[in-house]
Amino acid sequence: MNISDYLKERFSNLELVPSIYYQWDIGIHFSLGGDIYQFKENDELNLERFRLVYKQTFTLFNEMFEQNDDLFLVTNVYKHKTKEKLTRKLKVYKPFLKDKSHLNRIQVKTYPYPFELNDADEYEMQQFSLLCKIKDIRVNELLKAASNEDFPLKPKFGGYSIDYPDVFFVNITKDIIFFVYDDRGCEVIARKAEQILSLYEKYNDWVDEVDKKRIEEGLGR
Template structure:
């Protein structure tokens, strides 16, 4: 990552931390009444998230799955690396590849006394090693009261394509790249899915 995304601050909101990227809208025509499993709203969210993911990652490509767990001193049970990944891998042997680092809280402006920390777990694997469909759905559930859900920030780094993919919740997802050309096909193919709020900034990158 340091080679392709030098000086990138890997934290939300990801789109605003790098000059080359696209912010896609996942949830369309939001309504609180749609907050139930298999609603038409959620089916649309799943469709967009999975379509974008599959367009970025082939089964045999090597990826890094990065999970950030913010530690405020009250969530120790979440710091077991196997527990984080185990529901979302096909073979448990893959879990031995997980790397764990601890850094000061990724939002230093909210950590003046230095007590908070961020635990970063990194799994290097192939796309086919992970149950990414259920993982992405769980990420989308985080604010909807639907289980299973994942509240941590998760980033998918494609080593060969030099991209970073992050679904932040049911509203949308961010895609970063080392160069515009590597994701221009997604800009063209899914242009209608781009979040209008950031469209002018995105268009400047690709036009």
């Protein structure tokens, strides 16, 4: 099985790009970081915010995923078609895999650049995917790297100059997809509402009021 076949079967018409929550009826958008701003008054990074973001993403992940669950670890890398020719899968995967032999099983497919840009035809998206177990990856480090997108914090994903890579956790055991887009929030979608209903009820305080009506309709509440 590859990621394209899985999505066609379980999440028909879904494109694995940012804003999966808006593409699928059954989903939750969580806001991260509470009311803590990214910077202090002296313009230093407010690490208290990032510690909270890490804790929130770890908590949500552990509620949905178990160590023996099968998943596709999917990474979208955005690059210039001609100026950036080298494939940089190692900088995206190598630091976060416990067993480096998995690197040989990574699949890649190239797609058009998915975002609006005047010269978008000059760019492309390379989508890497690895079928593995949750226990095969350094989950906490991956979630931190996703959250650190816009800030000089480590760990970071290695990518190209145009955009920061996007990483999706596609749980094929439970049919749940989890995406942390940066320190501001994350998205969860599921094939069946019962898979994530308790998550919404338990962490309702992390959901903006403006999103609750749409979420609750999708969850059948």
